[in-house]
Amino acid sequence: xxxxxxxxxxxxxxxxxxxxxxxxxxxxxxxxxxxxxxxxxxxxxxxxxxxxxxxxxxxxxxxxxxxxxxxxxxxxxxxxxxxxxxxxxxxxxxxxxxxxxxxxxxxxxxxx
Amino acid sequence: xxxxxxxxxxxxxxxxxxxxxxxxxxxxxxxxxxxxxxxxxxxxxxxxxxxxxxxxxxxxxxxxxxxxxxxxxxxxx
Amino acid sequence: xxxxxxxxxxxxxxxxxxxxxxxxxxxxxxxxxxxxxxxxxxxxxxxxxxxxxxxxxxxxxxxxxxxxxxxxxxxxxxxxxxxxxxxxxxxxxxxxxxxxxxxxxxxxxxxxxxxxxxxxxxxxxxxxxxxxxxxxxxxxxxxxxxxxxxxxxxxxxxxxxxxxxxxxxxxxxxxxxxxxxxxxxxxxxxxxxxxxxxxxxxxxxxxxxxxxxxxxxxxxxxxxxxxxxxxxxxxxxxxxxxxxxxxxxxxxxxxxxxxx
Numbered sequence: 001x002x003x004x005x006x007x008x009x010x011x012x013x014x015x016x017x018x019x020x021x022x023x024x025x026x027x028x029x030x031x032x033x034x035x036x037x038x039x040x041x042x043x044x045x046x047x048x049x050x051x052x053x054x055x056x057x058x059x060x061x062x063x064x065x066x067x068x069x070x071x072x073x074x075x076x077x078x079x080x081x082x083x084x085x086x087x088x089x090x091x092x093x094x095x096x097x098x099x100x101x102x103x104x105x106x107x108x109x110x111x112x
Numbered sequence: 113x114x115x116x117x118x119x120x121x122x123x124x125x126x127x128x129x130x131x132x133x134x135x136x137x138x139x140x141x142x143x144x145x146x147x148x149x150x151x152x153x154x155x156x157x158x159x160x161x162x163x164x165x166x167x168x169x170x171x172x173x174x175x176x177x178x179x180x181x182x183x184x185x186x187x188x189x
Numbered sequence: 190x191x192x193x194x195x196x197x198x199x200x201x202x203x204x205x206x207x208x209x210x211x212x213x214x215x216x217x218x219x220x221x222x223x224x225x226x227x228x229x230x231x232x233x234x235x236x237x238x239x240x241x242x243x244x245x246x247x248x249x250x251x252x253x254x255x256x257x258x259x260x261x262x263x264x265x266x267x268x269x270x271x272x273x274x275x276x277x278x279x280x281x282x283x284x285x286x287x288x289x290x291x292x293x294x295x296x297x298x299x300x301x302x303x304x305x306x307x308x309x310x311x312x313x314x315x316x317x318x319x320x321x322x323x324x325x326x327x328x329x330x331x332x333x334x335x336x337x338x339x340x341x342x343x344x345x346x347x348x349x350x351x352x353x354x355x356x357x358x359x360x361x362x363x364x365x366x367x368x369x370x371x372x373x374x375x376x377x378x379x380x381x382x383x384x385x386x387x388x389x390x391x392x393x394x395x396x397x398x399x400x401x402x403x404x405x406x407x408x409x410x411x412x413x414x415x416x417x418x419x420x421x422x423x424x425x426x427x428x429x430x431x432x433x434x435x436x437x438x439x440x441x442x443x444x445x446x447x448x449x
Contacts (some may be wrong), residue, residue, distance in 0.1 A: 001219060008216050010125055012205045017129040019129060020201025022193070023187050025134055029141055032172065033125040036148050039120070039160070041216070047155040049222050055158075055336070056234070056241040059376035063145040063243065064156045065227045072160050074259045077341060080167050081266035082441065087179040088270040092277045094183040103193065158337035159244045162329070166345040171436055174221065178443045 003044055011037035024090040024100045028083055035079035042068040042075075114154055121147040132187050135181045142173040239418035240334040249339070249421045254426075259347045260431060264386055273400035274442050315357025330429035334421045340428030347433035351378075352440045353424045378438040385431035392424055 014034035018027055054066035071104035094100055097108050121144050128140035145168025152161035234243050236248035248256050330343025351373050391397055401420055408415045 002115050003118055004216055006115060006122060007147050008209070008213060009202035010118070011121045011131055011212070012209055013122065013129065016205040020197040021129060021194050023134075023177070025434045026129060026137070026182070026187070028176075028179075029128050029137055031168065032141060033128070033144070036125070036144060036168070038120070039148055039164070040121075040148060042438060043152055043155050043157050044114075045222055047157065049200050049224050049227060051156065051338075053156045053158055054227075054230075054243040056231075056243065056290055062232055063227055065222065065224070066230055066243040066247055067226045068228065069157045069160050069244045070252070072157075072343060073163055073244070073248060073253060073339075076163050076167055077259055080172050081263055083172055084175050084270045085273075087175055088273040088277075089386050091179055091182055095277045100131070134403055137336070144436070159339065159342070162337055162342045163345075166342055166349070172351050174440055178440075180404070 004041070007037055007041045007044065008059045010040070022101050022103055023089070024102065026094070028090070031086065032079065032083055035075065035082070039072045039075050039079075042072050052059075117147055117151050121151070130159045132155065134185055134187060135177070138176045138180060142169050145147070145172065181188065186188060195200065197426075227295075238421065240314075242334055242339075243335065245333050245339050245421060247315060249382040249424050251316065251395055253424065256428070257389065262291060263432065263435060264382075267439050271438055271442055274439075283389060313356055315353045317357075319350050319353040322353060326350055326429075326433065330425055331422065333425045334418050337377075341432055343425070344429040344432030345436060347429065348440065349438035351433070351437035352444075355437075355441050355444055373408055373437070373441070375438060375441055377409065378434045378441065380433055382434040382438060385427050385434065386407050388427040389424070389431060 011034055014030045014037060017030035017033070021030065022025060035041060047066040050062040050064045052063050052070065054063045090100060093105060097105055098110070121174045123142050124144040124147065128137040128144065131137045133142065145164060148168065149165035152158075152164055230243050230246070234246045234250075235241055236244040240246040240250060240272070326343045326346030326349070328343075329338040329346055330340060333339030333343065354373050398420070405415045
């Protein structure tokens with residue numbers, strides 16, 4: 001219960017940072033933090049039904065649930081893809097406009 | 113023990129978002145990834161731990177440091 | 190600027206409270222996690238896929254199409270990032286003409302940056318640690334079916350080894366196999382990524398699975414025993430090579446490696 005509350009707190013830090021910060025790199029930090037929090041939540045929940053790693057050949061037979069772990073492998077890879085593409089876009093915007101601040105970018109590109 | 117490590121990861125991620133120097137924020141994010149990998153090992157998930165350590169503390173930190181190097185290093189405020 | 194800061198922080202707090210109101214009733218109560226999936230996999234995982242690492246049995250055996258989709262997402266994202274970085278290198282900096290950029294006194298081109306990366310520590314350590322890292326990546330990739338590891342993990346470690354080589358070598362160093370081709374340069378890496386991705390797509394079709402079963406039956410009739418887990422090993426190796434060369438290509442392009 002406390003572990004889940006702390007993971008929720010980490011997710012809320014991520015989403016508050018995504019909205020509140022104006023620098024594009026800080027927003028990418030926030031996306032990575034939200035990804036980490038969700039992955040942590042699933043593995044935490046799946047580990048509550050056993051106490052051995054899901055590798056056959058061990059002594060006992062009460063494994064941890066392997067399904068959330070398999071799903072979270074995909075989630076981590078997709079998270080790093082999002083970070084890489086976001087940073088490539090930020091680099092391109094910096095080359096074109098000279099700043100990474102979203103308010104400045106809105107003003108410079110004429111969308112205000 | 114698990115709650116303590118999650119609290120440390122929360123503190124690391126909060127520092128990453130609040131720091132004025134983006135390089136300090138990147139190192140804090142890398143520390144959060146390493147703490148997450150430790151947490152996955154403690155929760156009996158070795159595959160996820162290897163993936164998070166290799167991806168979070170390796171490739172993700174490399175691309176963040178590259179992005180900071182090519183653009184501003186300060187937050188601007 | 191201060192007013193915008195305060196408005197941003199207030200907006201962040203409001204969004205956090207709203208998200209908490211939505212997510213917390215799902216998250217915080219104590220609901221028991223169902224055990225049916227774990228029991229079924231522990232009883233039948235080894236027999237049906239041949240892998241004793243149950244997580245690998247799931248994402249390479251029972252749900253291999255999910256892994257194919259993830260490989261496609263990785264390919265699309267890395268191709269997009271590489272093309273954005275390449276296009277951004279060619280555009281002039283903000284507020285300048287196209288031809289003026291190279292004449293400025295403080296133009297920081299790729300060759301300049303690479304010279305600054307070459308300190309003594311980088312030269313003596315990075316290039317020499319690279320073969321050990323590549324060996325460890327190959328081990329993690331090949332033993333994914335029976336111990337923690339697999340294609341993605343081994344691929345990312347191999348990419349780290351290739352980045353070591355790219356940082357720690359002088360021009361024309363390790364891996365040169367021709368006057369215009371290096372094993373760890375952008376062209377060779379992109380070709381390796383494309384062929385490994387083609388191998389993954391070919392291995393995922395049901396046609397190839399039945400062909401593999403026919404091959405196993407034919408081999409056992411001759412007397413050579415091919416275990417069922419070799420399908421998972423083949424998938425691991427192709428995924429590892431694809432992920433490793435893709436991530437290494439993006440990082441080599443980031444470090445300014447256009448000159449072969």
